[in-house]
Structure formats: structure tokens, C-alpha cells
Amino acid sequence: MNKIFHTERLTIRCPQTGDGKAVFEATMDSLDELREFPASLPWATEVPSVDLSETFCRSGSENFAARRDFPFLMLLRDTSTVIGCGGIHRPVWSHAAFDIGWWGRTPYLGQGLITEGVQTLLRFAFADLRARRVQALVDERNKKSRRLCERVGLTLEERPHDCGTDIDAKHRNIKIYSSTNM
Structure with missing residues (x-):
């Protein structure tokens, strides 16, 4: 089950072996901004490398095939330019519940x-994975x-999730947004 989606401007597909360099370059272009939100993007606090990005791509492909996690690369359509990553994560199959991140x-x-x-990822979750619930855990300070x-x-849920403090000793909360149908 290796899905590829084409939208008007994007190709969205599972990462593959060999994508690590492109993912690393996209990460480096965005690292300062990603590190602003350690509560929801803790991986961005680590020191990136091409090898780590390649490991992400290889394990992402394996996890996708095993239905443990569903990572995707977002590429400009008809190019190999990575403009972002996203995924449907942490499946709870017994409840058909998933997290979404990007x-x-x-x-x-x-x-x-x-x-x-x-x-596109939400449509995949509800149509292909038969999700009954998809939630996004967003740092309360990440207005975008x-x-x-x-x-x-x-939809914003009422209950914020307290994440404690980040590496700069700033208090962080996670806002939970969800959908139970699309």
C-alpha cells in the first residue's frame, strides 16, 4: 500500500530510500522556524544530517508498508523539490483513530x-484508512x-494538553484539533 497522490501543484508520496538528501536540504532551509515549536516538533531540536534524513526515509517506507505509520513527502509537482513533510501517525486501529502532522x-x-x-492527507485518512477520528497536536504558539x-x-477541542517547558524553559501547551468525519 504505497500511495502517491497528485494535486494541482503537488506530488505527495511515501519517502523512499535515496530521498534523504532532499529531505535534509528541506529541513535545513526550515530548521530555525521548526525549532520554534519543540512541543509539537521535538525531532527538530536534534542535529540534522543526511544520514538521519536517509534513515527517516528508509524507516518511513518500511513503517508505511507495515501499516505502523504513514509518512509522506510533499514535492512540487513534476519535480523532486521537497516543500514539506506530513503524515498520518500513531494509528489506534481498534478505534480507527490517528494523528496528523506536517x-x-x-x-x-x-x-x-x-x-x-x-x-490530501486527511482525505487519505478518512477514505483509505477508514479513520473515524483524526487529530492534530499543535503548539499553541504556532499560529500558522x-x-x-x-x-x-x-475543530479546536476545549482541552489543551500541558507539555511542560521547552528547552528555553518556556511553558508550552498543545492545542488539539480534530475531525470525526470528512
Whole structure:
């Protein structure tokens, strides 16, 4: 079950062996911005490398095939330019519940590309995985991701999740956005 989606401007597909360099370059273009939200993007606090990015791609492909996790690369259509990553994560098959997550490459933000990708991932979760619930866990300070949640039809739940403090000793809360149907 290796899905590839084509939207008007994107190709969205599972990472593959050999994608590590492109993922690393996209990460490096965005690292400062990604590190602003350690509560929802803890992996961004680590030191990136091509090898780690390649490991992410290889294990992502394996996990996808085993239905343990569903990572995707978002590429400009008909190119190999990674403009972001997203995925349907932490499946709870007994409840048909999943998390959704994403990040966008900084030079490509503000063009609706990540919104286009997240809408596609939500359709995949509900149509192909038969999700009954999909939730996004968003750092309360990440206004762009919170607005994106609203644009794609996710609803803010009342209960924030306390994440304690980040590496700069700033208190962080996670906002939970969800949908039970699409």
C-alpha cells in the first residue's frame, strides 16, 4: 500500500530510500522556524544530517508498508523539490483513530501548498484508512498551523494538553484539533 497522490501543484508520496538528501536540504532551509515549536516538533531540536534524513526515509517506507505509520513527502509537482513533510501517525486501529502532522519548507510557505497537502492527507485518512477520528497536536504558539487546521476543517477541542517547558524553559501547551468525519 504505497500511495502517491497528485494535486494541482503537488506530488505527495511515501519517502523512499535515496530521498534523504532532499529531505535534509528541506529541513535545513526550515530548521530555525521548526525549532520554534519543540512541543509539537521535538525531532527538530536534534542535529540534522543526511544520514538521519536517509534513515527517516528508509524507516518511513518500511513503517508505511507495515501499516505502523504513514509518512509522506510533499514535492512540487513534476519535480523532486521537497516543500514539506506530513503524515498520518500513531494509528489506534481498534478505534480507527490517528494523528496528523506536517511541516513546511520555509521558502514555500504562504502559498497554500501545505494546506493542499494536509487536505490530501486527511482525505487519505478518512477514505483509505477508514479513520473515524483524526487529530492534530499543535503548539499553541504556532499560529500558522492553528490557522491551517481551521482552513482544512479541523475543530479546536476545549482541552489543551500541558507539555511542560521547552528547552528555553518556556511553558508550552498543545492545542488539539480534530475531525470525526470528512
